[in-house]
Amino acid sequence: MTGTAGGAAAPQPSGAPGPTVADVLVLGGGPAGRALAAACAEAGLRTLLADPAPERAWTATYCAWPEELPPHLPATTVAARPEAVAVLPGGGTRALGPYAVLDTAGLRAHLDARLAGVTVLPGRAAGDDVRPDGHRYRVRLRVPGDRGGDGGSSGGSSDTAPRNDATQVVDAALVVDATGAPSRLRPGLAGGTEQTAWGVVVDERAAAPVVRPGEAVFMDWRSPGPHRPGWTDWPTFLYAVPYGDGTVLLEETSLARRPGLPLPELRDRLTARLAGAGVTVPDGAPVERVRFPVDTPRGPRHPVGFGAATPLVHPATGFSVAPALGLAPRLAAELARYLPHDPAAATTAARRLLWPRSARAVHRLRRHGLRTVLEMPPHLVPDFFDAFFAGRSGRAFLTGRDDLTGTLAGMAGVFRAAPPAVRTRMLRSAAAFHPNGR
Numbered sequence: 001m002t003g004t005a006g007g008a009a010a011p012q013p014s015g016a017p018g019p020t021v022a023d024v025l026v027l028g029g030g031p032a033g034r035a036l037a038a039a040c041a042e043a044g045l046r047t048l049l050a051d052p053a054p055e056r057a058w059t060a061t062y063c064a065w066p067e068e069l070p071p072h073l074p075a076t077t078v079a080a081r082p083e084a085v086a087v088l089p090g091g092g093t094r095a096l097g098p099y100a101v102l103d104t105a106g107l108r109a110h111l112d113a114r115l116a117g118v119t120v121l122p123g124r125a126a127g128d129d130v131r132p133d134g135h136r137y138r139v140r141l142r143v144p145g146d147r148g149g150d151g152g153s154s155g156g157s158s159d160t161a162p163r164n165d166a167t168q169v170v171d172a173a174l175v176v177d178a179t180g181a182p183s184r185l186r187p188g189l190a191g192g193t194e195q196t197a198w199g200v201v202v203d204e205r206a207a208a209p210v211v212r213p214g215e216a217v218f219m220d221w222r223s224p225g226p227h228r229p230g231w232t233d234w235p236t237f238l239y240a241v242p243y244g245d246g247t248v249l250l251e252e253t254s255l256a257r258r259p260g261l262p263l264p265e266l267r268d269r270l271t272a273r274l275a276g277a278g279v280t281v282p283d284g285a286p287v288e289r290v291r292f293p294v295d296t297p298r299g300p301r302h303p304v305g306f307g308a309a310t311p312l313v314h315p316a317t318g319f320s321v322a323p324a325l326g327l328a329p330r331l332a333a334e335l336a337r338y339l340p341h342d343p344a345a346a347t348t349a350a351r352r353l354l355w356p357r358s359a360r361a362v363h364r365l366r367r368h369g370l371r372t373v374l375e376m377p378p379h380l381v382p383d384f385f386d387a388f389f390a391g392r393s394g395r396a397f398l399t400g401r402d403d404l405t406g407t408l409a410g411m412a413g414v415f416r417a418a419p420p421a422v423r424t425r426m427l428r429s430a431a432a433f434h435p436n437g438r
């Protein structure tokens with residue numbers, strides 16, 4: 001798929017002087033970057049998409065709240081539509097409503113099929129490589145080359161030899177940073193707040209003791225088993241989702257911690273939990289490892305951030321894929337109103353669309369909610385989530401990135417349902433809330 005198609009920006013022939021010219025350069029070919037690049041080309045913009053490994057397959061299990069998915073996503077992109085439940089520390093359950101498990105390969109195929117009008121280049125850019133040039137950008141893409149080597153006795157290149165990277169210069173009216181979280185153009189501080197998880201894929205019949213057919217367990221707050229030496233006191237939960245093909249993912253999850261709970265501890269807790277529940281995990285069962293930041297402040301105006309880089313990430317769930325898929329065509333339409341002639345107006349329009357006042361307020365409240373959990377004594381965290389799922393209000397907090405009313409109602413509902421000790425902590429955290437934080 002690498003190369004040029006349709007009316008896309010044409011790279012210079014090899015050896016020719018001068019940069020490749022485009023209206024939009026999207027850096028990062030994850031779900032957000034691919035969806036946006038496709039939509040930009042469909043909106044008539046000369047579009048380049050650059051990623052260090054544009055052909056690399058995606059392996060993460062992406063899930064979403066269905067109301068956040070774009071309405072016309074083809075059925076091939078969704079693997080299962082279970083009902084989500086939460087399991088409380090004492091074993092009772094709460095119904096959370098519809099859930100969607102995306103078909104990662106199906107989503108990728110759908111987005112790739114729409115890249116026909118996009119020039120896809122293998123290459124990466126660092127912050128220093130993206131330079132304003134008048135009203136446009138000049139971007140130096142580093143294109144991964146072969147490993148060097150002396151061609152000596154081994155007869156080939158070595159993994160330690162320096163790579164012969166090439167560079168390609170792009171002249172773009174607008175650059176989009178869709179390089180994920182932390183943004184590779186503005187790397188975050190090490191040791192930030194991270195979600196971490198360790199999962200295994202097993203047959204759904206084997207998983208029956210912890211997840212029923214037709215259900216997804218969004219959080220099971222029952223203890224994974226007696227505390228073992230070396231484990232932290234930070235509480236974790238089981239996340240269990242069906243793939244729609246007779247298998248399920250069972251994942252021990254630390255929603256957020258600074259720094260992220262180590263994966264070996266999550267693996268051990270999962271092993272203990274599943275053994276205690278009577279779930280046998282066969283040798284060689286596929287594994288999913290999760291580690292990504294959830295509490296990223298909003299990015300700068302330039303270059304325009306999109307996807308996890310901006311960040312569209314919900315700090316309490318880590319979800320950003322559905323909002324990115326939904327926003328991509330709307331953002332592309334805004335950019336196409338002004339590009340290529342007025343990049344400044346396009347940047348302003350992008351900021352307005354992605355971060356209206358309501359979305360900024362919701363983002364601050366979500367980050368505040370996350371801080372409340374992080375500051376909660378570990379033994380109260382399951383009680384907090386018991387209150388969180390007591391009514392429908394929790395779901396309102398989890399969805400609707402510009403729904404300020406729903407978010408506030410969700411937070412108020414949690415407070416009302418919380419036991420006194422949790423309320424006290426919520427009030428203490430509210431007293432430290434900075435309404436103008438990013």
Ligand SMILES: Cc1cc2nc3c(=O)[nH]c(=O)nc-3n(C[C@H](O)[C@H](O)[C@H](O)COP(=O)(O)OP(=O)(O)OC[C@H]3O[C@@H](n4cnc5c(N)ncnc54)[C@H](O)[C@@H]3O)c2cc1C
Binds near residue numbers: 028062063126290322
């Ligand atoms: C195992 C796992 C499970 C997850 N589950 C969910 C889920 O259920 N729901 C959900 O919404 N989110 C989930 N997430 C979070 C998920 O990572 C993000 O929501 C999603 O991948 C963000 O998409 P993105 O396109 O913004 O960024 P990414 O998917 O991170 O894509 C960024 C792309 O940029 C490229 N890139 C990196 N550096 C550069 C550079 N310097 N120049 C150019 N390109 C660059 C990378 O190669 C990559 O292809 C999960 C994450 C993991 C790891």
